[in-house]
Amino acid sequence: MPGRNHLFVPGPTNIPDAILNAMHVPMEDHRRPDFPELIKPLLEDLKKIFRTEAGQCFIFPATGTAGWEIALTNTLSPGDKVLAYRFGQFSHLWIDLARRIGLEVECVEVPWGQGVPLDRLEQRLEADSAHEIKALLICHNETATGVTSDLAGVRRALDAAKHPALFLVDGVSSVASLDFRLDEWGIDVGLAGSQKGFMLPAGLALLAFSPKALAARHRAKCRRGFLDIQDHIAQNADGYFPYTPSIPLLYGLRKAIDLLLEEGLEQVYARHARLAEGVRRAVAAWGLKLCAQEPKWYSDTVSAILVPEGFDARDVMHCAYHRYHLSLGAGLGELAGKVFRIGHLGDLNELMLASAITGTEMALRDCGIPVTPGSGIAAAAEYWRETAPPLAPRR
Numbered sequence: 249m250p251g252r253n254h255l256f257v258p259g260p261t262n263i264p265d266a267i268l269n270a271m272h273v274p275m276e277d278h279r280r281p282d283f284p285e286l287i288k289p290l291l292e293d294l295k296k297i298f299r300t301e302a303g304q305c306f307i308f309p310a311t312g313t314a315g316w317e318i319a320l321t322n323t324l325s326p327g328d329k330v331l332a333y334r335f336g337q338f339s340h341l342w343i344d345l346a347r348r349i350g351l352e353v354e355c356v357e358v359p360w361g362q363g364v365p366l367d368r369l370e371q372r373l374e375a376d377s378a379h380e381i382k383a384l385l386i387c388h389n390e391t392a393t394g395v396t397s398d399l400a401g402v403r404r405a406l407d408a409a410k411h412p413a414l415f416l417v418d419g420v421s422s423v424a425s426l427d428f429r430l431d432e433w434g435i436d437v438g439l440a441g442s443q444k445g446f447m448l449p450a451g452l453a454l455l456a457f458s459p460k461a462l463a464a465r466h467r468a469k470c471r472r473g474f475l476d477i478q479d480h481i482a483q484n485a486d487g488y489f490p491y492t493p494s495i496p497l498l499y500g501l502r503k504a505i506d507l508l509l510e511e512g513l514e515q516v517y518a519r520h521a522r523l524a525e526g527v528r529r530a531v532a533a534w535g536l537k538l539c540a541q542e543p544k545w546y547s548d549t550v551s552a553i554l555v556p557e558g559f560d561a562r563d564v565m566h567c568a569y570h571r572y573h574l575s576l577g578a579g580l581g582e583l584a585g586k587v588f589r590i591g592h593l594g595d596l597n598e599l600m601l602a603s604a605i606t607g608t609e610m611a612l613r614d615c616g617i618p619v620t621p622g623s624g625i626a627a628a629a630e631y632w633r634e635t636a637p638p639l640a641p642r643r
């Protein structure tokens with residue numbers, strides 16, 4: 249098939265050529281004497297992405313799902329009560345995993361399309377004067393619904409109630425794309441995966457632990473073997489890993505962090521916000537609605553778009569893929585068939601995203617969904633033009 253496939257699922261994301269090239273390396277000995285020259289700065293610089301100075305980062309050869317388990321088993325004991333909110337497929341799966349490893353989950357159901365209800369959270373924490381809740385499990389950016397929750401608000405609720413619960417955050421589709429501040433927001437564990445904002449293949453679970461979360465491992469009785477941070481703590485100190493790391497992924501991560509820091513994290517966040525707003529303008533121009541119910545929940549990394557009653561979002565995706573070589577994200581769990589998703593995170597610019605908007609528009613029309621031809625892409629393009637950075641003078 250001539251031309252390239254247009255990848256707009258919210259992970260894996262597009263990999264910049266600079267990272268692809270950086271990963272194209274011959275294998276080497278991971279116990280060589282100068283290996284720490286790669287690993288020690290890598291672990292230090294990863295802290296900058298999680299925005300922590302006090303904490304410690306870990307790199308596991310795994311995915312975001314393992315990150316959930318690493319966060320839980322290294323800080324908690326079987327039977328511990330944890331409080332979690334279910335508002336999409338990813339928050340759902342984390343809750344399911346927590347139950348499977350023997351935690352007692354108090355699960356609060358929230359309509360899919362909303363995020364963490366801060367008023368209810370604060371009330372619940374106030375009521376827990378015996379401090380039975382040992383941890384909060386918060387999915388920062390619910391990738392299934394395109395909803396971002398207010399982590400600073402969660403921290404304020406914890407502080408207002410003077411509650412000592414650990415604050416555990418799934419940042420798989422937010423870290424390195426959305427504003428995320430481990431130290432400032434008092435997050436105890438932040439976890440991410442390599443294939444989203446980090447612009448890498450899947451294969452690394454990336455975590456940051458606060459000093460409080462690190463200390464919790466001494467009391468935490470959850471069974472852990474491969475996923476025990478203790479083995480990493482022992483080996484990372486000298487710049488090694490307790491088992492064979494994926495060398496290409498480590499070189500890729502080095503390059504990804506360099507690219508993110510070169511652009512500047514604030515700039516990375518602003519780019520995501522601006523690109524996302526273009527997508528939202530297109531959705532509005534089509535006369536369609538986001539799954540996210542209010543602007544305060546809108547995610548700058550993924551938009552879940554509802555198809556009108558009587559249509560199946562799977563037809564839109566099928567058409568987009570087979571006719572226009574455009575991969576859109578599927579509706580997950582109870583949203584199957586009701587939404588399709590446009591991922592807008594990672595290595596992206598205006599015209600890359602324009603291909604997704606144009607292809608979506610074509611597929612919508614092909615499926616009989618009445619959108620005005622050119623309306624979505626015009627709205628996005630005008631927004632991006634109006635908000636474009638000033639031009640340097642022509643030489």
Ligand SMILES: *Cc1c(COP(=O)(O)O)cnc(C)c1O
Pocket residue numbers: 259311312313314338387389390391418419420421441450
């Ligand atoms: C993608 C994703 C996960 C799962 O990560 P895997 O790498 O597929 O295990 C977890 N949480 C969120 C919010 C995600 O977007």
